[in-house]
Amino acid sequence: xxxxxxxxxLVGITKRFGEFTAVDExxxxxxxxxxxxxxxxxxxxxxxxxxxIAGLETPTAGRVLxxxxxxxxxxxxxxxxxxVFQSYALxxxxxVAENVxxxxxxxxxxxxxxxxxxxxxxxxxxxxxxxxPTRLSGGQQQRVALARAVVNNPAVLLLDEPLGALDxxxxxxxxxxxxxxxxxxxxxxxxxxxxxxxxxxxADTVAVMNAGRIEQLGPPQELYDLPRTAFVANFLxxxxxxxxTVVDGGDVLGIDAGGVRMQLxxxxxxxxxxxxxxxxxxxxxxxxxxxxxxxxGATVLGPGTVEDVSFCGVSTEYIVRVPGVGPLVVFxxxxxxxxxxxxxxxxxxxxxxxxxxxxxxxxxxPAADVADEAPRPAVVAR
Amino acid sequence: xxxxxxxxxxxxxxxxAEGARRRSRFAWVLLAPGLAYLVxxxxxxxxxxxxxxxxERVPGGAVGQTTPAFRIANYTEAIAEYAPQFGRSxxxxxxxxxxxxxxxxxxxxxxxxRARNRPLLQGLxxxxxxxxxxxxxxxxxxxxxxxxxxxxxxxxxLKAVAILPEGARLTATPFAVVAGLTYNFxxxxxxxxxxxxxxxxxxxxxxxxxxYASPLSTFRHVTLxxxxxxxxxxxxxxxxxxxxDYVNSALLGTTxxxxxxxxxxxxxxxxxxxxxxxxxxxxxMVAILVLVGWYVRRAGTDDLL
Numbered sequence: 001x002x003x004x005x006x007x008x009x010l011v012g013i014t015k016r017f018g019e020f021t022a023v024d025e026x027x028x029x030x031x032x033x034x035x036x037x038x039x040x041x042x043x044x045x046x047x048x049x050x051x052x053i054a055g056l057e058t059p060t061a062g063r064v065l066x067x068x069x070x071x072x073x074x075x076x077x078x079x080x081x082x083x084v085f086q087s088y089a090l091x092x093x094x095x096v097a098e099n100v101x102x103x104x105x106x107x108x109x110x111x112x113x114x115x116x117x118x119x120x121x122x123x124x125x126x127x128x129x130x131x132x133p134t135r136l137s138g139g140q141q142q143r144v145a146l147a148r149a150v151v152n153n154p155a156v157l158l159l160d161e162p163l164g165a166l167d168x169x170x171x172x173x174x175x176x177x178x179x180x181x182x183x184x185x186x187x188x189x190x191x192x193x194x195x196x197x198x199x200x201x202x203a204d205t206v207a208v209m210n211a212g213r214i215e216q217l218g219p220p221q222e223l224y225d226l227p228r229t230a231f232v233a234n235f236l237x238x239x240x241x242x243x244x245t246v247v248d249g250g251d252v253l254g255i256d257a258g259g260v261r262m263q264l265x266x267x268x269x270x271x272x273x274x275x276x277x278x279x280x281x282x283x284x285x286x287x288x289x290x291x292x293x294x295x296x297g298a299t300v301l302g303p304g305t306v307e308d309v310s311f312c313g314v315s316t317e318y319i320v321r322v323p324g325v326g327p328l329v330v331f332x333x334x335x336x337x338x339x340x341x342x343x344x345x346x347x348x349x350x351x352x353x354x355x356x357x358x359x360x361x362x363x364x365x366p367a368a369d370v371a372d373e374a375p376r377p378a379v380v381a382r
Numbered sequence: 383x384x385x386x387x388x389x390x391x392x393x394x395x396x397x398x399a400e401g402a403r404r405r406s407r408f409a410w411v412l413l414a415p416g417l418a419y420l421v422x423x424x425x426x427x428x429x430x431x432x433x434x435x436x437x438e439r440v441p442g443g444a445v446g447q448t449t450p451a452f453r454i455a456n457y458t459e460a461i462a463e464y465a466p467q468f469g470r471s472x473x474x475x476x477x478x479x480x481x482x483x484x485x486x487x488x489x490x491x492x493x494x495x496r497a498r499n500r501p502l503l504q505g506l507x508x509x510x511x512x513x514x515x516x517x518x519x520x521x522x523x524x525x526x527x528x529x530x531x532x533x534x535x536x537x538x539x540l541k542a543v544a545i546l547p548e549g550a551r552l553t554a555t556p557f558a559v560v561a562g563l564t565y566n567f568x569x570x571x572x573x574x575x576x577x578x579x580x581x582x583x584x585x586x587x588x589x590x591x592x593x594y595a596s597p598l599s600t601f602r603h604v605t606l607x608x609x610x611x612x613x614x615x616x617x618x619x620x621x622x623x624x625x626x627d628y629v630n631s632a633l634l635g636t637t638x639x640x641x642x643x644x645x646x647x648x649x650x651x652x653x654x655x656x657x658x659x660x661x662x663x664x665x666x667m668v669a670i671l672v673l674v675g676w677y678v679r680r681a682g683t684d685d686l687l
Contacts, residue, residue, distance in 0.1 A: 056588050076591040077600075089589035093607045102603070103593035148593070 006032040006067045006080075006155040008053065008188060013062030015048050022048040024212035025062065030156070030190060030205070032067075035182050037199035038192045040209030041235070046192045047086075049209075050158050053190065055079045066155050077106075082149035083158040086165070088141045090133035096120070096144050097129040103152040119151035122181060139170045146178070150185055159191040163198065175202055196236050200224065208232045224281075228270050230359050233279050240285065240328045241277040243361055249273065253358065258324035262299045264356040275361025283331040284355040287318065287341055288348040299356065301325060302348035309343050320349060435660035446654035456661040464645050464662060468669070471641040474556070474631075475624035478563035479571075479617050485564070486571035486616065493572075494579035511572050519566065523633045526562050527553060530634070554636045562630035570619040578612025614681045622670055642666055 008030040015023040023045040030036045038046040051057035053064060055076030063072045071079050082103065090099050100116045109115070120126045123143035133141055142162055149157055159178075163171045179202050182189045193199050199206045200220040207217040208231070216223055216232045227233035230241060244262065248254030253269055255262045255278055262278055269276065294300045304322035311334075318330040318341065328349060332341075341347060438451035461468070489511070497504040514522060529536055530552040540546035552558050582605065590600035606613075628643030642662060649659035 054592055056591065075596075076588075077594050077596050081592070083589075083592045085585060085589060085592075087583075087585055089583070089585040091586060091589070091604060091608075102590075102595070106594040106599055106603075152593070 006188065007065075008032075008156045008190070009065040009068075010049075010053070011063040011065065013049070013052060013064065014060045015045070015052060015057060016060045021212050023052070023059075026212075026214055027062075028207065028214065028217060030188055032155075032188050033186050035179070035189045035191065035202060035204045037203030037206045038190065038209055039196060039199040039206050039235070040194065042194055044209045045212040046194075046209050047160055050083070050160055050190065050192050053156065054081050054083050054158055056083075080155040081158060082152050082154040082156075083160060084142075084145045084149050084162045086160045086162065088133075088145040088162075090141055090144055090148070092132065092134055094133075095129065096125065096131050096133060096136070099133060099144055100148045100151050102148065107152075115151055119147040122150065122184065123147045123177075138165055139174065142166065142174065143177075146181065150181065150187065153185075154187065156188045156190060159189060161192055161194070163193075163195075171198070178202060200236070206236075208235060210235070226268060226357055227279065228359070230277060230279075233357075233359065238282055238329060239279045240282060241279050241359070242325055242328075244276055244278050245361075246271075246273045246276055246358075252353070255358070260301055260325060262356065263297075263353045264299075264358060265354060268354070268356065269358035271358065271360045277359040277361050279357045279359055280328075280351050280355060282317070282329040283315070283333075285328065285330045285349050285351050287320070287330055287332060288350050289341065290346070294348070294350045295352065298350045298352055300348055300350045301328070303346045304328075304349065306341055306343050306345045306347060309341065320347060322349065431660045431663055434656050435664050437657045437660075439655065439657060446656060448656060453657070456657050457665065460658055460661045460665060464642065467640055467642045467645050468665070470556075470639065471625050471643065471666075472669070472673075474560050474563060474641060475621050475627075477560050478567060478624050479621045481560070481564040482568050482571040482620050483613065483617060486568055486575055487613075490572050490575035490579050490612075494576045495582060495584070498580075498584075508576070511569050511576075514569065520629060520633075523562055523566065523629055526558070526565060527633055530558050530561070553634065554639070556635070556639050558634040559631050559639045559641075562634045563624050563627060566627075566630065567620040567624055570623075571616040574615040574619060575609065575612040578609045578615075582608060610681055614678060617677075618674060622674065625670055626666060 010026055010028050012025045012027050013023060014021070014025050026049065038049060040046045048057060052059050055071070055074060055078075059072065063070055065071065066080060091102065094102070097116050097120070100119050101112050104112045104115060117126065117129070120129055123146055125140060125143055125147065128136060128140065128144075133144060136144065142165075145162070162178075163174050166174060175198060178189075178191075191199070191203060203220060205217065206220050206223055208215045208223065210231045216228045220236075223232060223236055227236065227239070230239075233239040233241065242257045242262075244255040244257030246253055247256045247261075249266075249272060251266050252263050253266050253272060255264070255276060257278055264278065266272055288294060288300070288302075301322050302320070304320040304325075306318055307321050307327060308317075308319040310317040313334075315331045315333050318332065319327050320330060321327045330349065434448070435456055436452045436454070437448040437456075438453045440447040440449055493504055493507045493511070497507060528534065531537070532551050532553065537546065537552055540552075541548065546552070586604055586608070587600055590604040591597070595603060625641075626643050628641060628647050631639050631641045631644050632647075646659050646662050646666070649655045649662065
């Protein structure tokens with residue numbers, strides 16, 4: 001849809017504030033027309049990265065390229081990039097139409113009025129053109145900020161937590177809106193957020209950032225299915241992580257975890273020897289009551305004791321403590337045929353090896369979580 | 383039963399109305415001292431001034447003797463005779479206002495925006511702006527007399543670099559008067575500008591840069607319109623007193639640089655010509671009122687607030 005010469009490329013980009021390294025040698029390519037999400041906890045450097053792309057911050061090292069052109073030293077106002085700011089930063093002295101027209105007027109473009117009207121139509125605010133921004137609601141201001149950026153047809157559109165200030169319902173609505181607008185205009189969207197659900201539902205590609213680095217990058221399904229680091233495993237959804245040691249190599253790894261033997265395909269393991277963390281998503285784990293037989297080839301743990309049962313409507317969340325392994329979280333769909341499991345029951349846990357994944361074992365935080373006695377170990381809720 | 387209820391409601395309503403009346407009476411009690419002060423020291427003197435401006439001097443009478451009259455010629459004569467002083471007053475005040483704005487805006491910007499993350503430096507600079515108020519207005523103006531005097535270092539340097547021709551002087555010139563006005567009214571420009579710029583959201587400047595506006599263009603289209611209220615109040619606080627000022631001209635100028643304030647001062651207290659002095663005062667007030675009204679409307683600041 002858009003010409004390929006509008007790809008955004010970062011090469012070894014680094015930003016230090018005194019002793020603190022906000023962004024640490026990040027290199028990546030964002031293809032033209034993609035919806036790219038930078039996901040990470042606050043302080044992970046994602047906003048700094050955005051500001052370096054916009055030209056509002058100068059990188060300490062590295063380069064920014066747009067369509068192959070090095071724009072590292074180009075001033076913000078000369079870059080084909082527009083930003084939707086977290087605070088919206090609408091000009092209070094200009095009405096909605098003039099806010100949207102601002103960029104076009106500065107570049108002395110033609111057909112300003114028609115393009116402004118079209119942009120306001122796109123965000124469904126045509127009727128508000130003459131109002132001052134202070135007289136709009138938060139959601140409307142957000143859409144004006146979006147129109148103000150989109151109208152310039154930039155090579156890259158940056159969104160700095162644009163939905164952060166909205167309430168939950170409006171946020172869901174705007175997520176759908178944003179996705180629709182991105183499809184319609186076909187611009188490259190770079191969306192910074194700390195909301196994993198927002199990143200997963202909206203983006204084609206998600207880059208999970210932590211402490212100034214990109215932990216993993218890929219389509220949301222891939223990141224969710226096969227996280228490569230404990231941070232990703234726990235930041236994107238929830239994971240059970242069990243420490244173990246690889247005892248058998250080959251196409252199928254054999255792992256000893258606290259006396260229990262587990263298996264998983266070598267292709268799903270980030271490391272194939274030594275200490276590892278075996279990961280399994282809570283919804284991939286099944287509870288086996290005493291007489292049920294596991295599927296052939298499945299990994300079986302337990303018996304363990306059900307410590308907690310939380311009913312969540314469509315599913316139920318169980319915490320099962322397995323001796324020698326620790327507590328594990330299980331999400332079970334509330335299907336008609338299920339036998340009810342109560343607190344204190346003895347159950348076994350089972351999952352298919354093709355759903356498990358293995359991460360490097362020396363990672364500190366998740367291992368500590370597993371050993372923890374907290375009610376939700378091995379899991380970091382977002 | 384129903385009647386009793388209705389009666390009770392009516393009574394309650396009456397009680398409420400009574401309360402509101404009492405509250406509004408209380409508000410008047412609170413306002414009374416201020417209102418009395420204004421009537422006594424502003425409304426009444428202005429009325430007397432207006433009255434006197436039409437009186438007639440008694441030819442050959444005692445000093446300052448007048449008779450009640452309705453002599454409009456007081457005004458036409460005053461304008462005809464003192465047009466140069468009026469022109470000079472507004473010209474000097476205008477130049478001083480422009481200069482204080484040119485000097486004060488960057489100063490206020492540095493204090494309010496650039497030093498925003500350094501409260502200590504910011505406080506120090508603000509104190510430096512306000513510090514001159516701790517010495518008397520007259521003393522500071524007399525100090526300028528020394529600074530611009532013929533044998534002063536400033537004049538010597540200016541002559542050495544040939545900016546000032548040999549034999550020329552600074553003191554007793556329009557330059558000295560305007561310099562004095564500019565210096566004396568600078569804080570009145572800086573403080574409102576500071577108060578305005580202090581609230582300026584830096585993110586709006588970033589948004590300007592993001593939307594293809596060069597730093598100059600961002601200033602013109604974002605910063606300047608947003609600081610218009612500060613510019614308007616600063617220039618009013620400078621222009622109005624500067625137009626009526628007579629201290630700077632009296633101390634730093636000559637009769638050739640005298641402003642309308644000097645004339646009013648002389649008419650009131652030396653010649654004791656109350657009708658003319660009153661007429662001049664009224665003309666000055668009306669002229670300032672008209673100019674200020676035009677300026678405020680022109681700047682369109684009511685729209686910004």
